[in-house]
Amino acid sequence: xxxxxxxxxxxxxxxxxxxxxxxxxxxxxxxxxxxxxxxxxxxxxxxxxxxxxxxxxxxxxxxxxxxxxxxxxxxxxxxxxxxxxxxxxxxxxxxxxxxxxxxxxxxxxxxxxxxxxxxxxxxxxxxxxxxxxxxxxxxxxxxxxxxxxxxxxxxxxxxxxxxxxxxxxxxxxxxxxxxxxxxxxxxxxxxxxxxxxxxxxxxxxxxxxxxxxxxxxxxxxxxxxxxxxxxxxxxxxxxxxxxxxxxxxxxxxxxxxxxxxxxxxxxxxxxxxxxxxxxxxxxxxxxxxxxxxxxxxxxxxxxxxx
Amino acid sequence: xxxxxxxxxxxxxxxxxxxxxxxxxxxxxxxxxxxxxxxxxxxxxxxxxxxxxxxxxxxxxxxxxxxxxxxxxxxxxxxxxxxxxxxxxxxxxxxxxxxxxxxxxxxxxxxxxxxxxxxxxxxxxxxxxxxxxxxxxxxxxxxxxxxxxxxxxxxxxxxxxxxxxxxxxxxxxxxxxxxxxxxxxxxxxxxxxxxxxxxxxxxxxxxxxxxxxxxxxxxxxxxxxxxxxxxxxxxxxxxxxxxxxxxxxxxxxxxxxxxxxxxxxxxxxxxxxxxxxx
Numbered sequence: 001x002x003x004x005x006x007x008x009x010x011x012x013x014x015x016x017x018x019x020x021x022x023x024x025x026x027x028x029x030x031x032x033x034x035x036x037x038x039x040x041x042x043x044x045x046x047x048x049x050x051x052x053x054x055x056x057x058x059x060x061x062x063x064x065x066x067x068x069x070x071x072x073x074x075x076x077x078x079x080x081x082x083x084x085x086x087x088x089x090x091x092x093x094x095x096x097x098x099x100x101x102x103x104x105x106x107x108x109x110x111x112x113x114x115x116x117x118x119x120x121x122x123x124x125x126x127x128x129x130x131x132x133x134x135x136x137x138x139x140x141x142x143x144x145x146x147x148x149x150x151x152x153x154x155x156x157x158x159x160x161x162x163x164x165x166x167x168x169x170x171x172x173x174x175x176x177x178x179x180x181x182x183x184x185x186x187x188x189x190x191x192x193x194x195x196x197x198x199x200x201x202x203x204x205x206x207x208x209x210x211x212x213x214x215x216x217x218x219x220x221x222x223x224x225x226x227x228x229x230x231x232x233x234x235x236x237x238x239x240x241x242x243x244x245x246x247x248x249x250x251x252x253x254x255x256x257x258x259x260x261x262x263x264x265x266x267x268x269x270x271x272x273x274x275x276x277x278x279x280x281x282x283x284x285x286x287x288x289x290x291x292x293x294x295x296x297x298x299x300x301x302x303x304x305x306x
Numbered sequence: 307x308x309x310x311x312x313x314x315x316x317x318x319x320x321x322x323x324x325x326x327x328x329x330x331x332x333x334x335x336x337x338x339x340x341x342x343x344x345x346x347x348x349x350x351x352x353x354x355x356x357x358x359x360x361x362x363x364x365x366x367x368x369x370x371x372x373x374x375x376x377x378x379x380x381x382x383x384x385x386x387x388x389x390x391x392x393x394x395x396x397x398x399x400x401x402x403x404x405x406x407x408x409x410x411x412x413x414x415x416x417x418x419x420x421x422x423x424x425x426x427x428x429x430x431x432x433x434x435x436x437x438x439x440x441x442x443x444x445x446x447x448x449x450x451x452x453x454x455x456x457x458x459x460x461x462x463x464x465x466x467x468x469x470x471x472x473x474x475x476x477x478x479x480x481x482x483x484x485x486x487x488x489x490x491x492x493x494x495x496x497x498x499x500x501x502x503x504x505x506x507x508x509x510x511x512x513x514x515x516x517x518x519x520x521x522x523x524x525x526x527x528x529x530x531x532x533x534x535x536x537x538x539x540x541x542x543x544x545x546x547x548x549x550x551x552x553x554x555x556x557x558x559x560x561x562x563x564x565x566x567x568x569x570x571x572x573x574x575x576x577x578x579x580x581x582x583x584x
Contacts, residue, residue, distance in 0.1 A: 041424070041427060041428070156444055157444075159437070159442075159444075162429070162437075163437050165424070165427065166423060166424055166427045166429060166434070166437070167418065167422060167423040167424070167437075168422065169416075169418035169419075169422040169423075170416070170418050170422070170423070170437070170488075172392050172410070173390050173392055173410055173415075173416035173418065174410060174437075175391075175409060175410035175411075175412075217428065220428065221428050221430070221472035222428055222429075222430065223427075223428045223429055223433070226428050
């Protein structure tokens with residue numbers, strides 16, 4: 001392969017299954033990126049992971065009875081999130097312990113149910129690692145539809161979701177039904193997870209939710225910019241990961257996640273203001289001239305930059 | 307200036323009306339004609355078995371600055387949440403302008419404790435203030451007018467120049483100023499503040515006292531919880547001593563006496579407040 005000719009960029013697009021795969025990963029990148037912003041800001045990463053695993057029995061049951069896999073997953077997700085809320089409210093078991101219990105319990109139930117199937121191993125692998133090359137046109141349309149629903153709802157209620165995430169007590173005082181918006185967000189999160197399952201698989205879906213959003217947070221202090229960046233990073237890393245997967249025969253889910261984590265690592269080290277390496281370099285330059293800086297120091301500026 | 311004059315004139319007219327009708331009650335009753343801005347009657351609140359407030363009856367009229375003083379766990383925050391319509395009472399009633407208050411009302415603004423917010427959140431000072439905007443259509447971003455009003459509110463608390471700064475990079479006092487600006491934007495008849503002076507620098511405290519004075523003159527009722535007796539004496543026109551029950555209620559000078567405070571705080575707490583009362 002001649003890397004200079006750039007034909008390697010267009011080659012994968014000649015296959016229909018790769019076109020579908022690119023379409024799916026872009027959609028998933030955008031949907032999970034945007035949803036993930038609120039997951040990371042509200043510290044719901046563990047919850048998201050639990051939800052991804054706990055939808056497993058729902059999917060298996062729907063698969064066994066020949067029902068709609070998406071509906072099965074959604075029902076399971078809602079049941080699990082309500083269950084976590086109920087156990088967490090008992091006062092003796094903390095929320096993340098409740099998540100841990102239902103997370104593992106749900107997943108075990110799924111495995112047990114699936115074991116009755118003859119194609120057990122194949123199905124389990126597809127579920128765990130995704131099967132992006134098997135995405136059909138119909139899957140793509142469904143993903144797009146759900147994406148419009150999730151992103152549209154988040155846009156419509158953006159002010160409530162932001163206020164609840166930033167300052168719950170104030171949100172309550174403003175008359176926002178905090179409980180209702182928590183539940184709404186969990187349903188949106190469940191939808192985002194379910195549409196990501198086929199592309200990246202159950203084990204790696206968390207990476208698509210958390211990593212692009214975390215990368216975006218390192219680059220900006222503005223929520224709007226963070227949402228845009230997370231969507232862009234999610235989609236771009238997805239596409240790059242698919243190329244890598246195509247040429248190196250790495251499973252697509254793993255490949256996409258590795259690219260996402262790699263980009264996070266680069267930004268973590270070298271982001272203009274927040275990067276570990278770049279800020280250290282900047283500090284070295286900064287403290288090179290203490291006598292000059294003494295005059296530049298204003299109390300207000302000092303507080304603002306803290 | 308004009309507004310104040312009109313308000314004074316209105317008060318006089320009400321006074322005349324009252325004096326001609328119920329002459330024996332005198333001018334002092336002129337304020338009681340309109341229903342109180344906020345009132346609680348025989349209020350009790352329980353968290354499970356634990357009582358937080360017992361048999362509290364209080365009325366708050368327009369233009370009062372009331373400080374709720376009491377030790378930790380005295381029910382100050384609970385009372386504020388009930389008055390904000392966020393917490394239903396176990397017994398008794400809450401009324402806002404004469405009507406029962408069952409849920410948060412736009413006329414009542416609540417300023418939570420600073421610790422309640424997520425300060426790492428990626429919002430600017432202006433974004434935070436805009437959260438106080440009452441009703442903006444969902445389909446569009448905030449308009450120039452709405453942003454202008456938010457900047458005006460920030461200017462009132464001296465935070466105008468830091469509008470684009472991330473909220474978490476501010477000092478404690480500056481954060482509390484932004485919270486106050488957000489509350490000013492709601493333009494309510496009553497403002498409830500939970501520990502507005504906690505962890506706030508001296509200039510900010512002074513600014514708050516001035517601002518409370520301005521709001522008071524505009525007829526806004528301000529009720530704030532504090533355990534800082536100095537601030538209670540300086541900023542408030544009325545002090546309510548609270549320790550689950552109402553221990554005392556009246557002008558600062560009468561309430562912040564040694565015996566009263568001992569009744570509210572107990573002996574141990576009083577040792578820490580040496581010199582402050584009076």
